[in-house]
Amino acid sequence: MGVRQFVLRVRTLIVLSALTALFAGFAAATPARADSQAAYLADRLRETPVYVSDQLPREVPKSMTPDFERVAKDTGVPTYVLVLPGLAGDGEALLSAVHDRLGRDGVYVLLDESTASHAAAFGVSAPVDDALTVCLYELPYDAGPLREFELFAEVIAGGAGKAADRAEAAREKYGDDEPEEMYIGPSDRENQSFLTGMLLTGVPLLILLLAPYVRRLRGRKGRPRHRWLVPAVALATALTVPLIATAAFDQTTSSASPRPRAMDLNARLDRVAQGLAEDPVYADPESPRVLDAAQLARLHGRIEKFRKSEGGGPVYVSVVPQLPADESEGDEEAFASALHDKLGEDGVYVVADPLYGSIEVFNHGLRLDSLDLLIDLPESITYGDDRAEKADDHLLGERLDALMTVLDKAPRTDRPESSGDPYPVTDPVTEDDLPPLFGTEFTPGLFMGTLAAGAAFGLVVAVVAITRRVLRRLRPGPLPTASLPEVSPTEPPMTYLRSTARVELRALTGDFEASTGVTATDRRPADSLDAALLLLDGDAGRIEDSGTSAATLVAVIVLTRAGRAALAGTGYNRCCAVNPLHGPAVTRHHVRVSAQGRQRRLLHVCGLCRDTAIAAPADLHTRILSLSTGGGARVPYEEADELLTAVPEGVRRLIERVRESASVP
Structure with missing residues (x-):
């Protein structure tokens, strides 16, 4: 060489x-595994065998980790637990991928905010399928993930033979039925308070009324020998009722979830804010990846270009799930506002949900039209088209790129603007607390107990008198009965819809004309009134027209009520998606909307529908608003007219849909 x-x-x-x-x-x-959801979760399990997400503080606070670790030791085999949002990934595939990354044999369990959804055994013998079956049949839907995991561990520890027998017994016992719910809702507590109040006054008073009457019926005259006996019994009853009610109605919470701590409620916000401080695009590592390297590089480039453009500024993109169980109650605007406070930087805050695929944009302090970004953003960006709905990544990369194009062309303002304060979310610490038993409806119950005692006494007197007369004449006959037609808000007739729409529109028009100062700063009343009049072609008299459909009347009612609420300072954007006539929504909840199967939808619901979804989920479908199609048949309101499919998406979306149908920009 x-x-x-x-x-x-x-x-x-x-x-x-x-x-x-x-x-x-x-x-x-x-490392390559940093780009993988499974790799991230495997790294967490490498540190500790239980990983609880920080995205579910209202249902499963991260501070519950020691409780799950304690239960995991009871299975008798190595057990690895992931507590993640329900749509965080394909359960079986995710567990298999995590096992491959972690490289440790054992039982792998995936839980969400309510149930033990998936489990798999790798390299060990464990009856995981039978354990899941027992959990499914033996526990009600509101038992909570920790209680389900405790039952799961108990079945695993019992061995394969006992697990198979118990699973088969559970199938035979419950079949299609669900076990009785473990928790009650606020409306149930109100009923308990009302009943306690009624019994407290009604029973003692009825004793005081009936005792002398019975004595007279028996033909006894003069003063009774023991005059103190009846008052003493009544007093003893009055003292006993509260004691029995306190013991019988001893529930204090409507949920299995414990109260979240401050660190639970701030954990995710701190994590995302820290990530955005280092990189303007934060992709949640617990969720399926929806942006590839090329899309991220292009998005970073466009963000930097917008930051340097005239009238532009920073853009912060958080690709993070928005869930009813998170600290912001699934409210994107509240989440963006909290991030802005945490980060302390003005800019455009983009909230992209990798699970549901929605995109919301909020301006904080840049010279951009905040309302235009909030309301007039194209639907192809905010919700996506049919292609986005079918794609696993919801085409978020493509839609975020389109969003940056909109931002580049967005009109600039003379001075910085902000989206304003978001609607307040419910207090996560006290939202599951039941009202006190001797509060809320207890006082009305006391009053009604007095009336009920008088009514019961009058009924007894009437029954006795009628019975005596009938027996005397020996000609018993049927008692007359009467009934009145009942108007159900679930199946409202056209007369009800017309009168309600007429009254609501007249009230909004009067309130709007009499308002001073509110409409100058808040466009919601004007937008709601304009949309309602667009539906009627500008003529309120069309409400009485027989050609005006039930769907149009419902839309008018929803719009006018939202406008009046905005004028009153109690505005809302979401109404109850089960029945829009119920009024504003208070939360989002997984609800069963059909009598067949157990399929659930995540909907905004009012307080009563939320309580029904908790206390009697199988009955909630009976509360869905149905409308007449003109031929006598009734269908759910979303099927009555395409216009009403926008109602579950919010009043703002309904206004957009009305404008689109009327070709009004």
């Missing part, structure tokens, strides 16, 4: 070694 060839080979080896070292260093700095 010549010297020249030797030198050439040495140089080649040096270059190859340098490249190898460079790639090794790059791999160490950004």
Whole structure:
């Protein structure tokens, strides 16, 4: 070998070694598993066998981790637990991928905010399928994930034989029925308070009224021998009723979830804010990845270009799920506002949900039209089209790129604007607390108990008198009965819809004309009134037209009520998606909307529908608003007219749909 060839080979080896070292260093700095949801979760399980997400503080606070660790030790086999949002990934595939990354055999369990959804055994013998079956049949829907995991561990520890027998027994016992719910709702507590109040006054008073009457019926005259006996019995009853009610109605919470701590409610916000401080795009590592490297690079480039443009500024994109169980109660505007407070930087805050695929945009402090970004953003960006609905990644990369185009072209304002304060969310610490038993409806119950005692006494007197007369004449006959037609808000007739729409529109028009100052700063009343009049072609008299459909009348009622609420300072954007006539929604909840199967939808619901979804989920479908189609048949309101499909998406979306149908910009 010549010297020249030797030198050439040495140089080649040096270059190859340098490249190898460079790639090794790059791999160490950004390992491939960092791009994987399964790899991230495997790393967490490598630190501790139980990982509880910080995205469910209202249902499963992260501070519950020690409780799950304690239960995991009771299975008798190595057990790895993930507590994640319900749509965080394909359960079985995710568990398999996490196991492959972690490289440790054992039982892998995936729980969400309500149930033990999936489990798999790798390299160990454990009856995981039978354990899941027992949990499904033996526990009600509101038992909570910790109680389900406790039952799961109990079945696993019992062995395969006992697990199979118990699963079969559970199937035979419950079939299609669900066990009785473990918790009650606020409306149930109100009923308990009302009943306690009624019994407290009604029973003692009825004793005081009936005792002398019975004595007279028996023909006894004069003063009774023991005059103190009846008052003493009545007093003893009055003292006993509260004691029995307190023991019988001892529930204090409507949910299995414990009260979240401050660190639980701030954990995710701190995590996302820290990530955005380092990178303007934060992709939740617990969720399926929806942005690839090329999309991220392009998005970073466009964000930097917008930041340097005239009238532009920082853009912060958080690709994070928005869930009813999170600290913001699934409210994107509240989440963005909290991030703005945490980060302390003005800019455009984009909230992209990797699970549901929605995109919301909120301006905080830039010279942009905040209302235009909030309301007039194209639906193809905010919700996506049919292609986005079918795609696993919801085409978020493509839609975020389109959003940046909209931001580049967005009109600038003379001074910085902000989206305003978001609607307040419910207090996560006290939202599950039941009202006190001797509060709320207890006082009305006391009053009604007095009336009920008098009515019961009058009924007894009447029954006795009628019975005596019937027996005397020996000609018993049927008692007259009467009934009145009942108007159900679930199946309202057209007369009810017309009168309600007429009254609500007249009231909104009067309130709007009499308002001073509110409409100058808040466009919601004007937008609601304009949309309602668009539906009627500008003529309120069309409400009485027989050609005006029930769907149109319902839309008018929803719009006018939202406008009046905005004028009154109690505005809302979401109404009850089960029945829009119920009024504003108070939360989002997984509800069963059909009598067949157990399929649930995540909907905004009012307080009564939420309580029904908790206390009697199988009955909630009976509360869905149905409208007449003109031929006598009734269908759910969303099927009556395409216009009403926008109602579950919010009043703002309904206004957009009305404008689109009327070709009004």
